[in-house]
Amino acid sequence: MDFAFWRAIAVFRIASLVYATVLMVQHEGFAHPVAGWTVIAVMALWTAAATFCYSVDAVRGWPLLVIDMLVAVACLLATPYVQGEFQGELGSMPVPAIWVAGPVLAWAVYGGRRLGGVAAAIVAGADLWVRVNGPGTPILINGAVLLFMAGIVVGHVARLAIRAEERMQRAVEMEAAQRERERLARGIHDSVLQVLALVKRRGQEMGGEAAELGRLAGEQEAALRELVTVRAAPTGSADLRALLMRLGSTQVTVSTPATPLVMPTATAEETAAAVRAALDNVRAHCGEQARAWVFAEQGDGEVTVSVRDEGPGIAEGRLERAHADGRLGVAQSIKGRVADLGGRVSILSAPGEGTEVEITVPAPLH
Template structure:
């Protein structure tokens, strides 16, 4: 992500500054037993500083082997300090040869993997630093540096993770804004054309009757779906869908859809299965109630459940008809409605009064 760029540049600056600091310490202190080995360590640090600065600037190279090599290089330079310092190790005012340079891989791990990775890298480097101090029994053990390393990994990792999340949200906002602009453009382009043609086909089809009426009904459904598409709906979390969006597509001159003003958010597969069950119920209304039959779909939520009812003004279902249909192998209600809802852990109740229509109520846990 682009937000990582400033972090890597800041770590590169820290590497260079720490390298300069370690070089100055090396030049000032004259008590090292192996100064040539010390300058060799400084040379390795300089080469790795240049290489790491370039490598971390290339996004394709920022994979786990790079910070792993970074950490191993810092540990090698750190653990070489006793051989450079000799008897002078642990003397007052002395630091390991790399000095603060060893904190760079901790920061790199924090930016790469978050606070957990940064904490782990900090513990590894801190353990190496403490091991050097434990080797000198006459020198008091100072844990300030170790604590600071671990804290740096935690804090920088946490901040880097928050920055990545903020960038992701901003990108999502840009995408939503672009989608809304495109939706508005489409709405302007098709409102005076396609929608009016569909509405005209719907009206003429109802007047003509017969097959034209069915064509008009289909045109009405497509008009409703297209209006919903271009009008736009609130974005939903990934893997979730507003049930109202799916139910609205079943609306037509003969089907009235009533939904709450607030979203009915369900897992996408659950919402689709529930909408399919409602569609099967409406298909039964068209098949058994005759032309001109009206249907009403009501969706609501409460007490941890989502309830959708489908009511029609048809002749009703005769007593025993559902059992008879199931016995004859016609499984429309049994499979398309009861089966779908049972798989979702819900319940279906059917109330039918002769001459007064039928109501199918579907209840699912929200």
């Protein structure tokens, strides 16, 4: 899509160069034909050079944009000398004619409507100077208005088109990734998952060391099932569900929505780290075999993850004493992380009634 805009500018440059040449022939070179045809030659050479340069991503940038603008303004400022005393009689069209709109369009495509407006202001200012210094030249604002409209409208449309292309590319990538996951899921379901399920079941039946192997097989089966079913998130984003499901085990039950919890990768990773810290506290204070439940849900522009256990609860004042003693697990690993994300943490607990840590982080809807 980006290349299509630059190609359209190249076509405009060539067409406007032909138009300026026709005007030069029509008026027999104006008052100073040599200077006039020199301007046309410069325009032709720069049209060829700019058309090539703007088609190369590595060259397209600020140096080229500035040179483009300087060439156009220089050709425009040559108008009073080339046309001389005929400038007022020959109407309001300068020597380069509409060719000077090329840099405005280029700046607009490169930087959007704001940069297009800046370029239009520069060219319009040069055109006003030419008219003020021309003998009897009428002061018209039609050209300036058209330049501003072209710069702003083209810049806006170019930005919209580029964003649409990026979204389309992400959608194609997600669809391809999902098709690959489905292909792998079919093969894994027919082989690996069935074997893991069998090991889990037989291990539980046999007991002893085999039961531990069965437990590990069950954990890997759950993790593998999640891996092949969760959809890929857009580039630069992550699905929090996938990160939370990795925390599941025979002791930890993870429940997530059916739809993706998509958020920036850093936010998703820090949120999962805070949940992991909460689960570490469950194991540390309730025992290795303590049960815990993780529940995630999507709200209005935010995601809430709660971690609940059925342990002895937190005695009144214990968190404050831990902070005073320099033990900052809750203060830093959970509350600190979430605060850095612009979120909040609430802890509900009572002796003998377990603990629930509720983590809420901003997650704009996609």
